[in-house]
Amino acid sequence: MHIDITYPPKERGGFNRRRLLHILRWPFIALAISCPIVNLAIGGPAWCIIALLVLHVVWTLVFSPDLVEYNRTSQSIKIVAYVCILLTLIDVLLAPGWASFVVPIVCFSGLAIVATLFFTDLETQKHNMLPLIIFIFLSIIGSSLYLSIWHEKDFWPFIVLDSLSVVLIISFAIILGADFKRELKRRFHVK
Amino acid sequence: MDNIKLSYYEFLDGLSDEDRELLRVFFREFDLNFSLSKAEKRAFRQDFEEAITVLCERGASVREACERLSLTNLGGFYARPSIAWFPLDDAAKIYPICLEHGLQNNFRISVYFKEEVVPEILQMALTFTIKRFPGFSTSLKKGFFWHYLDAVKKRFPVEEERDAPCQPIKVSISGSSSFRIMYYRNRMSAEFFHILTDGTGASVFVKALAGEYLRLLGINSADEDGDLIDIHETPTKEELENAFVKVEKAATGSGFVDKSSLQMSGKLSSARPCRVLHFKMNKDKLHEAAKRHGVTVTVYLLAKMFLATSAACDELTGDINIQLPVNMRKFYQTKTLRNFAMFTGIKIPIDKISDTDELFSEIVRQMEEKTSKEKMHEMITAAVNIVSSIRYIPLVIKAPVAKLVYGFIGENIYTTTLSNLGIVKMPKEYSEHIESMDFCLGAPLLNRLACAVVTFGDITTFSVTKMTPDPTFEEKMYKYLSDDGIEIKVEGSEYYAH
Numbered sequence: 001m002h003i004d005i006t007y008p009p010k011e012r013g014g015f016n017r018r019r020l021l022h023i024l025r026w027p028f029i030a031l032a033i034s035c036p037i038v039n040l041a042i043g044g045p046a047w048c049i050i051a052l053l054v055l056h057v058v059w060t061l062v063f064s065p066d067l068v069e070y071n072r073t074s075q076s077i078k079i080v081a082y083v084c085i086l087l088t089l090i091d092v093l094l095a096p097g098w099a100s101f102v103v104p105i106v107c108f109s110g111l112a113i114v115a116t117l118f119f120t121d122l123e124t125q126k127h128n129m130l131p132l133i134i135f136i137f138l139s140i141i142g143s144s145l146y147l148s149i150w151h152e153k154d155f156w157p158f159i160v161l162d163s164l165s166v167v168l169i170i171s172f173a174i175i176l177g178a179d180f181k182r183e184l185k186r187r188f189h190v191k
Numbered sequence: 192m193d194n195i196k197l198s199y200y201e202f203l204d205g206l207s208d209e210d211r212e213l214l215r216v217f218f219r220e221f222d223l224n225f226s227l228s229k230a231e232k233r234a235f236r237q238d239f240e241e242a243i244t245v246l247c248e249r250g251a252s253v254r255e256a257c258e259r260l261s262l263t264n265l266g267g268f269y270a271r272p273s274i275a276w277f278p279l280d281d282a283a284k285i286y287p288i289c290l291e292h293g294l295q296n297n298f299r300i301s302v303y304f305k306e307e308v309v310p311e312i313l314q315m316a317l318t319f320t321i322k323r324f325p326g327f328s329t330s331l332k333k334g335f336f337w338h339y340l341d342a343v344k345k346r347f348p349v350e351e352e353r354d355a356p357c358q359p360i361k362v363s364i365s366g367s368s369s370f371r372i373m374y375y376r377n378r379m380s381a382e383f384f385h386i387l388t389d390g391t392g393a394s395v396f397v398k399a400l401a402g403e404y405l406r407l408l409g410i411n412s413a414d415e416d417g418d419l420i421d422i423h424e425t426p427t428k429e430e431l432e433n434a435f436v437k438v439e440k441a442a443t444g445s446g447f448v449d450k451s452s453l454q455m456s457g458k459l460s461s462a463r464p465c466r467v468l469h470f471k472m473n474k475d476k477l478h479e480a481a482k483r484h485g486v487t488v489t490v491y492l493l494a495k496m497f498l499a500t501s502a503a504c505d506e507l508t509g510d511i512n513i514q515l516p517v518n519m520r521k522f523y524q525t526k527t528l529r530n531f532a533m534f535t536g537i538k539i540p541i542d543k544i545s546d547t548d549e550l551f552s553e554i555v556r557q558m559e560e561k562t563s564k565e566k567m568h569e570m571i572t573a574a575v576n577i578v579s580s581i582r583y584i585p586l587v588i589k590a591p592v593a594k595l596v597y598g599f600i601g602e603n604i605y606t607t608t609l610s611n612l613g614i615v616k617m618p619k620e621y622s623e624h625i626e627s628m629d630f631c632l633g634a635p636l637l638n639r640l641a642c643a644v645v646t647f648g649d650i651t652t653f654s655v656t657k658m659t660p661d662p663t664f665e666e667k668m669y670k671y672l673s674d675d676g677i678e679i680k681v682e683g684s685e686y687y688a689h
C-alpha cells in the first residue's frame with residue numbers, strides 16, 4: 001500500500017500541555033494522598049485541608065487553566081476567591097481570630113482591582129462579566145449576613161465591601177444599560 | 192506581510208489615473224461597513240488590497256476586481272455591533288462540559304481544488320460567507336446553567352496548515368471562534384468544534400465558502416439546482432434552531448447505555464491523531480461492489496470495517512460495535528444548520544465475523560432495526576429529557592457529574608465509528624474546478640481509529656483518523672477493497688510521533 005503524503009510535516013517543539021499534565025498528575029496525586037496521611041499520623045490541626053486547596057489552586061491556575069472563558073476578569077476573580085477561601089481556612093484551622101477583618105479587606109481590594117481591569121477594557125470585558133457578577137452577589141450576601149449577625153465586631157470592611165458591591169452593580173446597569181440586561185439574560189438562560 | 196503591502200503600493204503606482212480613481216471610489220465608503228476597532232479595520236482593508244492586487248495580477252481588470260470584491264458582499268454584517276446569542280443545541284451541550292486540554296470533539300471537511308489555493312482570495316471568500324452563518328460567527332461562553340454561543344464580529348483569519356488535522360481549536364480567549372479555515376497546496380480545509388454544527392451543517396458552509404472562493408476567482412455559476420445556499424440571503428430562524436426540542440416526545444426514551452465493546456489491540460499513541468489516511472476510490476466501482484452483495488455503500492463499508500477491525504483485534508471473545516451517526520434530517524423536516532444527528536451502534540460478536548453474506552445480512556438487519564425512525568425518536572426523547580431534567584442545576588455542579596457519566600457511556604461502548612456524509616454536490620461550473628473532498632473525524636479518546644466517508648463527483652473518499660501506529664486496519668481495508676476490484680489511491684499524513 002503506497003501512501004502519497006499530502007499533509008505538511010508537523011512542526012516540532014510545540015508545547016503539549018496534555019503530556020505535561022499527564023506527567024504532573026502523578027506527583028500531584030501523590031501529594032494529595034500523602035498530605036492527609038501525614039496529617040493524621042502526626043496529629044494536630046487539619047492543615048492538610050489547606051494543603052489540598054493549595055494543590056488545587058496551583059493545578060487549576062498554573063497547569064490546567066480554564067478551557068472556556070480564560071480572561072482577565074475570570075482569572076482575577078478566581079484568584080481573589082481562592083485567596084479569601086484560603087485565608088478563612090487558615091483562620092478556622094490554624095490561627096483564629098483575624099479573618100473576619102482581613103477577608104473583607106482582601107475582597108473589596110480585589111473587587112476594586114478587578115473592576116478597574118473590567119472598566120479599562122469595557123468593550124471586550126462586558127462579555128466576560130459572569131464571574132464578577134457572581135462574586136459581587138456573594139459579597140453582598142456574605143457581608144449583609146455578617147453585618148446582621150455580628151454587627152458589634154470590626155465591621156467597617158464589610159460596610160465598604162457591601163457598598164462597593166452595590167455601587168458596582170449600579171455602575172454596570174448605568175454604563176452598560178441594555179447590554180447589562182442582555183448579558184444577564186444570556187448568562188442565566190436555561191434553554 | 193510587509194512585502195505584500197509594498198506590492199500593493201507598487202501595484203497602485205502602475206495603474207492609470209482612471210483605475211486609481213476606481214479604487215479611491217471603492218475604498219471611499221469602506222469605513223462605513225466596519226463598526227470595529229481600528230486594528231480590525233486595518234486588517235480588513237489590507238485583505239481587500241491584497242485581494243485586488245492578486246486578482247489584477249491574475250488578469251482581472253481593476254473594475255472587475257472591484258465588482259467581484261464589492262463591499263455589498265459584506266451585507267452590512269460588520270457595520271452592526273454583535274448582540275445576538277444562541278443557546279447550544281441539545282447534542283452540543285455535552286461537548287464544552289467534556290473539554291480537556293488536548294481533547295476536543297471536532298471534525299474536518301476539505302475541498303481539493305484543481306489549482307493551488309490563493310490565500311488572499313480564500314480570506315475574502317470567508318469574510319463574505321460568514322455573514323450568512325451567524326451561528327458560526329460566535330464565541331463559546333459559560334453561563335450559570337449552560338454554555339452558549341455569543342455572536343462575534345471580527346476578522347476570521349485563514350491559516351496555512353502547519354499541524355496535524357483536527358487539532359483542538361482554542362476557544363478560551365475572548366472572541367475566539369470555534370472553527371478554523373486552512374489551506375495547503377490545492378486543499379482548503381474547514382475544522383469545526385462540534386458545538387457549532389454537525390457534518391451536514393458544516394458541508395453547507397464549506398460548499399458556500401468554496402463556491403464564493405471560485406466566484407471571486409472569476410468562475411460564474413447560475414446554481415440552477417440550488418446546490419448552494421445563497422450567501423446574500425438573510426439567515427433564517429429555522430437555520431439556527433435547536434431542532435431536537437421541536438420533535439414531539441415519544442412515550443419512552445432509550446438508547447444511550449450499552450455494555451463495553453472490544454477495542455483494537457494497537458497501542459494508543461500520544462500524538463492525537465497519529466496519522467490521517469484517505470482512501471480515494473471510484474464512486475461507481477464502489478457502488479458496483481456493494482451492489483454485487485445487494486447492499487448499500489454504507490453497509491458494504493461497514494462489513495469491510497468489521498473484517499478489518501477483527502483482524503486488528505487480538506481478543507477472541509466480545510463484541511465489535513461500530514458507531515454510526517444518523518442524520519435526523521431524513522426523519523424530521525428542518526432547515527437547521529446546527530447539530531441534528533443521533534447515533535446507533537452496529538454490534539457483532541468477534542467470533543461471528545467472517546467474509547460471508549451472513550455478515551452483510553446481519554448488518555442490514557441491525558441497521559433496519561436500529562436506525563428506524565421509532566428508535567431514533569426514542570433516542571431524541573431520551574436526550575431531550577436528560578437535558579431538560581438538569582437545566583436548573585448550576586453548571587459548576589452538573590459539569591463534573593456529566594463528565595463522569597459521559598466517560599462511562601462514551602467511547603467505551605464502541606470499537607470505532609463510521610460517519611457517512613453522503614454525496615456532496617456543487618454546481619456544474621464549480622465542480623469542474625474541484626477534484627475531490629474529504630471528511631475527517633477528530634481523534635477519538637479510546638478507540639484506535641475513526642472513519643468517515645464523503646463522495647464528491649466520481650470520487651468517494653474513505654478517511655481514517657488513527658490513534659495507533661498499528662497499520663493492520665488500513666492494510667486489511669486496502670486488501671478487502673482491492674480484492675473486490677476497487678482501485679484505491681491512498682493519501683495521507685506522515686506518522687506523527689512525539
